[in-house]
Amino acid sequence: MSNSAYGQKAPAEARAMMRGGVxxxxxxxxxxxxxxxLVVLPRTFAYDFLVFCYRNPKPCPLLDVTDQGSPETRLARxxxxxxxxxxxxxxxxxxFAREVTAIADYWSHDLVAFLLGCSYTFEAxxxxxxxxxxxxxxxxxxxxxxxxxxCVPAGVFAGPIVATMRPIPHELVPRAVQVTSRYPNVHGxxxxxxxxxxxxxxxxxxxxxxxxxxxREGETPVFWACGVTPQAVAIASRxxxxxxxxxxxxxxxxxxNEHLAAF
Amino acid sequence: MSNSAYGQKAPAEARAMMRGGVxxxxxxxxxxxxxxxLVVLPRTFAYDFLVFCYRNPKPCPLLDVTDQGSPETRLARxxxxxxxxxxxxxxxxxxFAREVTAIADYWSHDLVAFLLGCSYTFEAxxxxxxxxxxxxxxxxxxxxxxxxxxCVPAGVFAGPIVATMRPIPHELVPRAVQVTSRYPNVHGxxxxxxxxxxxxxxxxxxxxxxxxxxxREGETPVFWACGVTPQAVAIASRxxxxxxxxxxxxxxxxxxNEHLAAF
Numbered sequence: 001m002s003n004s005a006y007g008q009k010a011p012a013e014a015r016a017m018m019r020g021g022v023x024x025x026x027x028x029x030x031x032x033x034x035x036x037x038l039v040v041l042p043r044t045f046a047y048d049f050l051v052f053c054y055r056n057p058k059p060c061p062l063l064d065v066t067d068q069g070s071p072e073t074r075l076a077r078x079x080x081x082x083x084x085x086x087x088x089x090x091x092x093x094x095x096f097a098r099e100v101t102a103i104a105d106y107w108s109h110d111l112v113a114f115l116l117g118c119s120y121t122f123e124a125x126x127x128x129x130x131x132x133x134x135x136x137x138x139x140x141x142x143x144x145x146x147x148x149x150x151c152v153p154a155g156v157f158a159g160p161i162v163a164t165m166r167p168i169p170h171e172l173v174p175r176a177v178q179v180t181s182r183y184p185n186v187h188g189x190x191x192x193x194x195x196x197x198x199x200x201x202x203x204x205x206x207x208x209x210x211x212x213x214x215x216r217e218g219e220t221p222v223f224w225a226c227g228v229t230p231q232a233v234a235i236a237s238r239x240x241x242x243x244x245x246x247x248x249x250x251x252x253x254x255x256x257n258e259h260l261a262a263f
Numbered sequence: 264m265s266n267s268a269y270g271q272k273a274p275a276e277a278r279a280m281m282r283g284g285v286x287x288x289x290x291x292x293x294x295x296x297x298x299x300x301l302v303v304l305p306r307t308f309a310y311d312f313l314v315f316c317y318r319n320p321k322p323c324p325l326l327d328v329t330d331q332g333s334p335e336t337r338l339a340r341x342x343x344x345x346x347x348x349x350x351x352x353x354x355x356x357x358x359f360a361r362e363v364t365a366i367a368d369y370w371s372h373d374l375v376a377f378l379l380g381c382s383y384t385f386e387a388x389x390x391x392x393x394x395x396x397x398x399x400x401x402x403x404x405x406x407x408x409x410x411x412x413x414c415v416p417a418g419v420f421a422g423p424i425v426a427t428m429r430p431i432p433h434e435l436v437p438r439a440v441q442v443t444s445r446y447p448n449v450h451g452x453x454x455x456x457x458x459x460x461x462x463x464x465x466x467x468x469x470x471x472x473x474x475x476x477x478x479r480e481g482e483t484p485v486f487w488a489c490g491v492t493p494q495a496v497a498i499a500s501r502x503x504x505x506x507x508x509x510x511x512x513x514x515x516x517x518x519x520n521e522h523l524a525a526f
Contacts, residue, residue, distance in 0.1 A: 047310040051328050054313070065314050074415070152337070184525065262447065262525050
């Protein structure tokens with residue numbers, strides 16, 4: 001059962017709905033299929049961004065890079081990245097410019113699209129393994145924090161890792177590490193377990209995401225690198241032009257979650 | 264015990280020997296440390312090569328990309344990639360030009376160096392797990408074959424996967440898959456198990472490596488993607504200038520093999 005506007009349609013059908021004008025969030029849509037973050041950059045910046053992703057695989061788990069000027073991806077046959085996401089954000093000179101439901105008008109031969117893994121995939125695996133995920137239970141957005149851990153820089157791209165936090169019952173923390181370790185292409189193992197101040201985080205002060213109820217007795221805060229990192233870094237570098245998916249409005253691929261499992 | 268000219272010195276000491284003029288092969292040197300393949304390309308071709316590696320992680324497991332013009336790598340503090348390998352090969356317009364023991368004379372601000380994982384790391388893991396490795400027993404080079412499996416192309420780079428073959432006692436084949444699966448950054452799990460003709464290979468006709476004795480009763484041929492692939496593809500694309508390590512003369516990093524294990 002899903003509350004998603006896309007129900008449990010096949011990914012290609014959900015994408016056709018988006019292309020036809022449906023612009024609802026994708027949480028809960030197409031159970032079992034990988035959803036991806038989108039970053040579109042001019043070719044001039046694509047090389048540095050690619051090196052940045054290589055050097056920082058936990059926050060930037062790259063699933064595909066398109067050929068220059070091509071809106072097609074190997075992750076979804078027949079899909080068009082210019083129309084097949086429900087909502088996009090356009091950034092100019094490092095500032096949010098506008099939200100749009102298609103980017104065909106902005107597309108040019110100069111652009112390269114990057115698709116990055118998203119935590120939806122490993123959250124499905126956590127739930128399947130009996131590890132509770134608080135923000136899903138509470139129907140809110142995962143809390144995200146800028147940490148004091150710096151990414152390895154590459155060219156114009158530099159900045160701190162943004163992390164998501166999930167409170168995990170302490171006896172399930174090792175299991176949570178095991179389960180997410182199987183998915184290196186969707187952020188993989190946690191980057192930190194326990195005392196938030198060790199990575200410069202005050203739990204009361206989320207920066208990007210939602211807020212979950214305070215840690216309960218017996219829970220440990222566990223932090224994973226977050227796909228907001230490359231966007232935050234790209235915005236901070238004030239590159240002249242960038243397009244991303246709108247938060248929560250992801251690209252739905254034809255790839256099954258299990259296909260990303262390391263083994 | 265090692266027959267290597269570098270004995271069991273620390274990686275930094277072995278690199279200092281190479282910098283000082285020692286140019287022996289690195290097989291068996293610095294037990295437990297990752298050895299890497301080197302590919303140096305002009306910046307113009309580096310982007311396509313990087314995308315190629317991303318799209319073909321099994322034959323092209325990238326461990327590091329240097330900053331443009333920098334001969335330094337994060338994998339070995341204080342190392343200089345222009346002098347700290349025992350032997351290099353220079354290619355011009357797709358043809359082998361010469362073998363040299365340092366590349367300082369060829370270096371320029373325009374160059375980017377790529378370090379790629381090498382099967383030495385997973386062979387150590389196979390041996391530790393009790394899986395015999397024939398070419399090591401026989402003191403020869405692993406046999407390599409051009410397969411009929413094509414890499415996903417990227418820009419100017421396109422070509423077939425080159426694979427290594429190791430004959431494995433059939434009861435140890437599942438274990439060999441498990442052990443090498445732990446090392447996705449050094450080619451990872453096999454690409455094929457069994458009938459060589461399924462991937463277009465005639466075992467009698469090695470193309471790059473050595474020859475091992477014929478399959479013995481009860482052995483299965485197991486194929487892994489090989490780091491020769493990106494070099495073969497780069498040579499075939501006739502790019503104007505490229506430097507690689509000379510076969511068997513690898514870059515020795517400060518990274519321990521176990522550090523590359525997925526988990």
